[in-house]
Amino acid sequence: MKQYLPLLIVGAIIGVFSAALIITYALIKDKKESMGFERTMKDSELMRRILRYAKPYWFNFVIVGLVMLLSVSYSILSPIITSDIEKVISAENGFEFGEVLWRVVVYAAILLGSLVGTYVQALVLQKTGQKMISHLREDAFKHIEGLSHAQLSHIPVGKLVTRITNDTNAISMMFTGMLANLVKNIFIIVGVLVAMLFINYMLTLMVLCFVPFIVLFTLIFRKFSRRAYRQVKNGTTDINTYLSEHLSGMKIIQIFNREQRKMQEFEEKNDKLYRAQRGQIFVFGIFRPAVYMLYISSVLCLFFLGAKGALDQTKILGQIVDGATIVAFYMFVSRFFNPIQNLAEQFHRLQSAFASAEKIFTIMDIESDVVDEADAIELETIKGEIEFRDVWFAYNEGEWVLKGVSFHINANDTVAFVGATGSGKTTILSLLCRNYDVQRGEILLDGINIRHIKISSLRRHFGQMLQDVFLFAGTVRSNIVLRDDFSDDEVLQACKYVNADKFIDKLANGLDEEVRERGNNFSAGQRQLLSFARTVIHRPEVMILDEATANIDTETELLIQDSLNKMMNIGTMLIVAHRLSTIQHADNIIVLADGKIVEQGNHHELLHQKGRYYDLYTLQFNKEQLKKLV
Numbered sequence: 001m002k003q004y005l006p007l008l009i010v011g012a013i014i015g016v017f018s019a020a021l022i023i024t025y026a027l028i029k030d031k032k033e034s035m036g037f038e039r040t041m042k043d044s045e046l047m048r049r050i051l052r053y054a055k056p057y058w059f060n061f062v063i064v065g066l067v068m069l070l071s072v073s074y075s076i077l078s079p080i081i082t083s084d085i086e087k088v089i090s091a092e093n094g095f096e097f098g099e100v101l102w103r104v105v106v107y108a109a110i111l112l113g114s115l116v117g118t119y120v121q122a123l124v125l126q127k128t129g130q131k132m133i134s135h136l137r138e139d140a141f142k143h144i145e146g147l148s149h150a151q152l153s154h155i156p157v158g159k160l161v162t163r164i165t166n167d168t169n170a171i172s173m174m175f176t177g178m179l180a181n182l183v184k185n186i187f188i189i190v191g192v193l194v195a196m197l198f199i200n201y202m203l204t205l206m207v208l209c210f211v212p213f214i215v216l217f218t219l220i221f222r223k224f225s226r227r228a229y230r231q232v233k234n235g236t237t238d239i240n241t242y243l244s245e246h247l248s249g250m251k252i253i254q255i256f257n258r259e260q261r262k263m264q265e266f267e268e269k270n271d272k273l274y275r276a277q278r279g280q281i282f283v284f285g286i287f288r289p290a291v292y293m294l295y296i297s298s299v300l301c302l303f304f305l306g307a308k309g310a311l312d313q314t315k316i317l318g319q320i321v322d323g324a325t326i327v328a329f330y331m332f333v334s335r336f337f338n339p340i341q342n343l344a345e346q347f348h349r350l351q352s353a354f355a356s357a358e359k360i361f362t363i364m365d366i367e368s369d370v371v372d373e374a375d376a377i378e379l380e381t382i383k384g385e386i387e388f389r390d391v392w393f394a395y396n397e398g399e400w401v402l403k404g405v406s407f408h409i410n411a412n413d414t415v416a417f418v419g420a421t422g423s424g425k426t427t428i429l430s431l432l433c434r435n436y437d438v439q440r441g442e443i444l445l446d447g448i449n450i451r452h453i454k455i456s457s458l459r460r461h462f463g464q465m466l467q468d469v470f471l472f473a474g475t476v477r478s479n480i481v482l483r484d485d486f487s488d489d490e491v492l493q494a495c496k497y498v499n500a501d502k503f504i505d506k507l508a509n510g511l512d513e514e515v516r517e518r519g520n521n522f523s524a525g526q527r528q529l530l531s532f533a534r535t536v537i538h539r540p541e542v543m544i545l546d547e548a549t550a551n552i553d554t555e556t557e558l559l560i561q562d563s564l565n566k567m568m569n570i571g572t573m574l575i576v577a578h579r580l581s582t583i584q585h586a587d588n589i590i591v592l593a594d595g596k597i598v599e600q601g602n603h604h605e606l607l608h609q610k611g612r613y614y615d616l617y618t619l620q621f622n623k624e625q626l627k628k629l630v
Contacts (some may be wrong), residue, residue, distance in 0.1 A: 009156070012212075013030070013293075013297075014213055014293070014294070015420075017290065017293070018213055018216060018217075021216070021220050022216075022220070023216065024241050028410030028508045032427070041358050041361065041362075043354060046354050046357045046361070049357070050171065050353075051130045051362055053133075053135055053136050054128075054132055055130045057131065057132065058247060060124055060127075060128045061128070061525070063120075064121050064124050064125060064180055065126055065183075067117040067120050067121050067124075068114045068117065068121060068180065068183070068184050068187070069117075070110075070114050070116070070117035071114045071117050071118055071121075071184060071188075072184060072188055072191055073110060073113075073114070073210060073626075074110045074114035074188045075188045075191070075192065075335050075339075076188070076191040076192055076195050076335070077110055078107060078110065078111070078331065078333050079195070079327075079328045079329075079331035080195065080199075080332060080337060081103055081106060081107045081110075081503040082107070082326050082327060082328065083199075083324045083325070083328030083331075084103060084324075085100055085103050085104070086324040086328075087324045088326045092301065100290065109367045117451070118356065121180060123131075123421070125175070125176050125180055126176050128175070128176075129172055129175035129176030130172065130176070132175050133168050133169075133171060133172040133175060136168055136171065136360070137164055137168045139364065140163060140164050140168070140360055140363065140364060141164055143363070143364045143366075143578070144160055144164075144363070146368050146371075148368050148369040148370040148435065149367050149430065149435040149436060150369055150395070150436060151368065151369060153468070155363075155593065156241040156244070156245070157241070157244045157245070158237065158239075158240035158241030158242065158244035158245065159237050159240070159241050160363070161240055161244060162236060162237045162240045162241075162358050162359075163359055163363050166236055166240070166356070167356035167357075167359050167360050168356070168360065170349075170352045170355070170356035171356055171357055171360070172229070172455060173349055173353065174349060174350065174353035178346050178349050178350060178353070181342065181346055182346050183494050184339075184349075185339035185340075185342050185346070187267075188335060188339045189336060189339050189340065192332050192335045192336045193208075193336065195290060195332065196332050196336075198259040199324050199325060199328055199329070199332075200329065202305075202306065203325070203329050205301060206301055206302070206305060206361050207298050207302075207333060207336060210294045210297065210298050213294055214291060214294060214340060217287065217290050217294075219231060221287040221290075224283045225280075225283050225284070225287070225351045226281045226354070226355065228276070228279050228280035228282075228349050228351075228502075229280060229293065229352050229354075229355040231276035231279065231280075232276045232277055232280050232355075233274070233278070233356065233359060234356050235269070235272050235273030235276040235277075236273060237272065237353070238269050238273070239266075239269050239273055240265060240271065242265070242269055242542030243483065246262060246266075248518075251351075259538060269548070290612075291337070291340055291560050292337075294337070295334075295337035295340075297339065298333050299330065299333055301324070302326070302329055302330065302333060324381075335405045343450055356539065369436075369437065370434055370437050370455065371455075372454050373451060373452060373457055375452075376451075376452060376453060376455075376457075377448075377452060377453055377454065377457075378454055378457045379446075379448075379453055379454075379457050379458070379461065380444060381416070381461075382446050382461050382541045382542070383411040383412075383446050383541070383543070384409075384411040384412060384446075384541045384542050384571050385408075385411045385444075385445070385446050386408070386409040386432065386444070386445060386542070386572065387407070387409070387442075387443070387444040387447075388405050388406055388407050388408075388409045388428070388441070388443055388444075389406055389441050389442050389443070389444065390404050390405075390406055390440065390441040390442075391404070391405045391406070391431065391438050391440070391441035391442070392404060392405075392438065392439050392440035392441055393424075393427060393431060393436065393438045393439055393440075394439060394510060395436075398468060398630055399486075400595055401422075401424050401427050401595050402424045402427060402428070402431075402438075402595045403594075403595040403596050403597065404441070404442075404596065405424070405428065405441075405592075405595070405597055406597070407590055407597060407600065409572060409574070409588070410587075411446075411571075411572055412571060412572055413510045413572060413573075413574075413587040413588060414573040414575065414576040414585070414586045414587050414588075415564075415572075415574055415575070415587060415588045415589070415590065416574075416576070416577060416583035416588070416589045416590070417429075417574070417575070417587060417589075417590050417592060418580065418583070418589055418590070418591050418613060418616065419591055419592035419593055422592065423592040423594065423595065424592050424595045425546075425576045425591055425592055426546055426576060429464075429546055429576065431443060432445075432450070432462070432546070432574070433458070433462050433464065434450055434451075434455055434458060434459070435457055437451070445458070453463060460540075461540055461541045461542055462540055462541075462542050462543075462544060463535035463536075463538060463542070463543045463544065464535070464543075464544045464546070465528070465531045465532060465535055465543070465544065465545045465546070466546045466547070467529055467546055467547035468530070469519070469524075469527040469530070469531045470518065470519075471515050471518060471519030471522070471527055471530065472515070473515060473516060473517050474513060474514075474515055475509075475511065475512050475513060475515060476504060476507070476510070476511050476512070476513045476515060476530065477491060477511040477512060478515075479515055479519070479530055479534065479581070480494065480495070480511075480530060480533050480534045480537060481534075481537065482534065482538075484538070486537055488511065490537060491511060491533075491537065492511075494533045494536045494537035495533045497533075497536055497566060498529055498532035498533050498536055498566070499529060499562055500526075500529035500530055500532065501617060503526050504527070536564065536570070539570075540570075540571065541571040541572065542571055542573075542574070543570065543571060543572070543573045543574070544573075544574045545573070545574070545575045545577070546574065546576045547576055547577065547578065578616050579620070580613075580616060580620055581620070583603070584603045585603070586602065586603065587602065588602060589601065589603060589606055589613065590599065591606070591611075591612050591613045593612060597609070598612055599611050599612055599613055617630060
């Protein structure tokens with residue numbers, strides 16, 4: 001028994017290590033939710049959805065599979081050739097150089113073929129993988145475009161950015177190498193195992209004794225790895241979300257001298273991500289050395305049994321082990337465990353890809369609150385007649401913003417909505433464009449319920465000019481045409497029509513002047529005039545102005561007011577304005593309070609009634625008079 005003491009020591013070490021892992025896993029098994037083990041999608045479901053993007057490129061993967069055989073053949077044949085060379089060299093009656101040379105040439109040829117195959121495999125996979133990821137990224141972005149305003153308001157922008165960039169990159173790593181190497185390593189493991197069985201089944205059985213421990217380690221660390229990756233993904237998302245918001249609001253942070261406080265908040269999130277990444281490294285730092293321990297243990301057992309059999313010339317399970325067999329098995333054991341160690345690393349990446357895929361598909365599984373009906377129609381042209389019939393709407397259940405609102409707007413009329421903040425003015429305009437859907441009642445456009453109209457068709461007939469004008473990075477021209485095909489003459493005519501040409505002509509590059517992020521190199525009035533030009537050039541039948549003249553200087557307001565007077569002749573116009581002086585010529589003024597219509601009529605009619613509108617107008621008039629006196 002003493003002669004087998006080394007084997008018993010190795011077995012005891014592995015047994016103690018395995019027992020420690022099992023006990024650790026058992027202790028936290030019932031605490032999966034608190035430890036972050038919660039699952040929302042099965043791996044099989046994630047793989048099925050990911051492979052859907054690979055289906056169009058099946059032929060490329062067939063090529064990769066055929067080329068992969070070269071690398072697999074090298075891993076299996078090289079130990080056999082090396083063992084054969086050992087037999088030739090150690091032959092008692094000597095050997096001829098030619099007998100060794102042709103074996104070396106065969107070995108070199110297989111090695112060269114393996115290297116070429118690896119290059120071709122990497123090239124094909126990189127091109128194919130990038131195409132697949134591009135399609136996934138486009139699908140994710142398209143789906144986000146289709147979400148309703150309410151849903152987009154609840155999802156942080158940084159979170160969406162992370163999904164389309166970081167998470168798709170993690171999946172890209174799986175497409176561009178990991179899956180192919182995973183299959184390749186499995187083929188190598190199976191091929192090496194078969195080759196070992198043919199050479200010496202006794203030593204093969206010894207190697208297989210370590211396989212159950214490999215499976216055990218993999219199953220246990222799989223749980224810890226998934227948890228670690230989720231925490232890293234969550235930490236990355238939190239940082240991206242924080243940066244997206246606070247870099248955009250950096251001016252406010254500086255104005256209120258909150259740099260130190262915001263730095264502390266960032267450090268907290270950064271530290272959270274650091275701890276998550278440290279935990280991920282710790283998990284993998286145990287897993288791979290554990291597999292390497294099994295590899296070293298198998299080599300020690302090989303040398304022990306092989307040396308004992310060769311020196312004592314004793315049979316072990318009916319087979320004698322010679323030097324050539326030891327050489328072959330030493331290489332085979334390396335070929336057997338190296339793919340397993342690689343599988344550990346690929347499993348590491350696979351968990352990252354699955355964690356990322358879960359995040360992406362969770363976003364893509366969100367169904368939009370506002371969708372087209374199955375038989376929704378297209379509207380080529382509209383007159384611009386609008387009607388609200390007993391409309392009730394709430395952003396949050398039970399908190400009604402509109403309460404039984406009903407009104408009718410004739411085509412080509414200019415109608416203004418007036419009321420205190422929160423009375424429902426902007427909500428009415430959002431409902432008309434189906435940014436949200438009403439809970440009760442109906443909204444008609446030219447006598448057709450807007451739910452029966454395709455959303456894209458409906459919005460194509462509306463032009464919206466908001467108080468907070470959003471300009472994209474690019475040029476003045478690109479922000480007006482929004483990538484549609486308009487000639488320079490059409491762009492200049494639109495600018496002149498809304499008085500935007502007066503400041504554009506003063507720009508060094510005219511229409512080609514650079515627009516920085518959010519248009520921060522233009523004044524509020526200039527941005528508003530550009531939004532007017534953008535609306536006019538697209539020729540909408542219904543125009544919506546939501547506080548378009550707020551926070552504008554007097555000179556610019558005169559230009560905007562002149563632009564508004566011109567645009568009133570284009571089609572139906574809906575205006576929300578706090579400055580009542582801008583809506584005196586409206587055909588109808590609807591006064592709202594607490595989500596209900598309390599008055600409506602033209603400017604003179606409402607003043608004559610001396611109701612809510614009269615009070616608002618008198619208050620603003622007195623303020624204007626006071627400003628002039630001061």
